[in-house]
Amino acid sequence: MSPKKWLATIGVTSVFFGSLLAGCGGENAEKKDGEGKQGEKVEVTLAGWGGNPTEQKLLQQTLDDFEAKHPNIDVKLEVISEQAQYMDVIKTRLIGGEGPDVFYLDAFEAPALIETGVLEPLDEYVTDDFDIDDFEKPLLDAFKGKDGKIYGFPKDYSTLALLYNKKMFKEAGVEVPKTWDELREVAKKLTKGTEVYGLGVNPELARLYHIAESKGGKVVTNNKASFADPKVVEALQPIVDMHLKDKSAAQPNEVGAGWGGEMFGQGKAAMVIEGNWAIPFLQDTFPNLEYGTAEVPTIDGKKATMAYTVAYVMNKDSNKKEAAWKLISYLTGKEGMKTWTSKGYALPTRKSVAAELGYDKDELRAPLVAGASYATVWQQGTNLPIIVNNFNNQFVSAFLGERPLAKALEEAQETANKEIESK
Amino acid sequence: MKEKISKKALREAGSSYLLLSPTLFVLLLFIIGPILFAVYLAFHKVELLGITSFEFVGFSNFEKILEDTRAKIALWNTVKYVIIVVPCQTLLALVLAATLNAGLKGEKFFRIVYFLPTLTSSAVLTLIFMWMYNQNGLINNVLKLFGFPTYNWLGDPDVALNAIMIMNIWSTAPFFMVIYLAALQDIPDSLYEAAELDGANTLQKFWYVTVPYLKPVTSFVVIMGLIGTFQLFDQSYIFSKGSGGPNNSTLTVVLLIYQYAFKNLGTMGYAAALAFALAIIILVATLLQRKFSKEESLY
Structure with missing residues (x-):
């Protein structure tokens, strides 16, 4: 195995070196571009793990709707292949200061990540319009820190x-x-x-x-x-x-x-x-x-x-927080959530959306929805x-x-x- | 006069270093730098996420290893793996090389076929093997066909590590086979002729001429094998989806290092200490190997 690894190391190193140089060039070019059309578009990166193709299409549709509403915000979707490796990648990127602006966070990992202080508390951004009481309480509570602040809004659950x-x-x-x-x-x-x-x-x-x-x-x-x-x-x-x-x-x-x-x-x-x-x-x-x-x-x-629930959270080091919040509030808002959960791949965490989509009366999904009231998160x-x-x-x-x-x-x-x- | 020479020498050295600089830069940045940093990390309690902090803790990371049950399990699994895989793959490589060197028909074809597993990426190989190891997969079906008992290769803690061993012996042996093959072609025919005159049969020629002549190569192969097997990671990671299960049976030292470094928060320092310890273990194993097979050519 090892000789192969040596070769791989040399290969990777040279690729790295190459991309380092290439990267420098690319960034410069981008900067110049940005200066050209000042403050026109903001690009927000959104990272999540991949679902099945239909799910991906649904997410893309939700994002397209969002971009249509906010023409000055571009969403760059980064799909991190497997859920099992997702947190390893996110943590490493956060450490390197290359974290995405908005990303998925499983409730299971939330307490530890909130404690490190890399997430932006979202309370200040919330407006009355957002209607925070509409969320199923246990699911929302999963993303509250010890300080009582909310660090993420659940996008769906099962x-x-x-x-x-x-x-x-x-x-x-x-x-x-x-x-x-x-x-x-x-x-x-x-x-x-x-x-x-x-x-x-x-x-x-x-x-x-x-x-x-x-x-x-x-x-x-x-x-x-x-x-x-x-x-x-x-x-x-x-x-x-x-x-x-x-x-x-x-x-x-x-x-x-x-x-x-x-x-x-x-x-x-x-x-x-x-x-x-x-x-x-x-x-x-x-x-x-x-x-x-x-x-x-x-x-x-x-x-x-x-x-099981997953939220959208915001990177504290993001320099596009306004745009990031707009994205989160759309995705977890009534409209975005309705699109995202419309096909039944995930259940909506908002009571109003759940009632509108009628999953509590769906033959297969009714027992799942009924479980929400007594489930352990x-x-x-x-x-x-x-x-x-x-x-x-x-x-x-x-x-x-x-x-x-x-x-x-x-x-x-x-x-x-x-x-x-x-x- | 003296000054002139030194100036010239200086200029020469300067230009050599200038020419070397790309390589030196890469070496420093990607090999020597990280090694030194890993040593630094091993003596600190490291928090990287959020507020970055390095707290000097002396040897406490190393003391922790002694109390860590999972580290012991990982080390035991790894040692077991090394002890079985290294001799098997070396022997298999030697036998394969000897058969390919015997002057049979279709030698080139078989050389390519044997070498193919080494060309395949280990991740892809593992995934393919996981299909074959499936409860209803190829291997169990073949075993059933011949009336042997079948196993739950992926789920049974008693056989999971063996499954990885078999796979790795199969995929690594051909690489060493190529090294043996090159060395075999160096053996002068006169030696075999002399042996034949003395009345040696094929097996004796193999045992008394080929094997001793290949001793330095064997030494190399074993050392490379030791280093490679101690670093077992990708196969067991994919096999167990990163957990080292079932029941810690596929947990290797490197997998444990990975878990502490990237899965848990705030244990990067401990992971570096484990990596350091592993490096020492590999070093000792290599030195022992060299002591036992004195590296001198017999001819």
């Missing part, structure tokens, strides 16, 4: 819902489960060896958080991991048991699928718990699949689900990324039956807390 395969349910003669106990029984009946599993499970904290806390235990206490709590273990044990004892649940890669939606679409799971993003995917990829959605089954009579202090990494790593080993759950979680908690303390 909750989790139970997706079930209607045909398989009919064949097995079972009803859609309302509680987790029912779900466990139903899953057993739906399972056909290793061909079809009753439930597709994502053994990740992001998807299990609400279950983990359903018995009264806490996953995170005082910004530290506390998921080895017996109550958390008790709450998660059924998931592990479904995989190991009942053999009625499996994770997508056990059947060769990339994620839950794919597993469900291929007919390898009769039920999965997924979000809004699965609906357009299934429509595109598996148009003949007959499925329904229902609210996530209750545990001990309590409803619970997760909510996927966010928990500044150390959640560390906690999640350790939880996911060790939970899998329990899920696969290598170690008892309690022991795995205890080790994961210890490692996570050590990492947090040594920060």
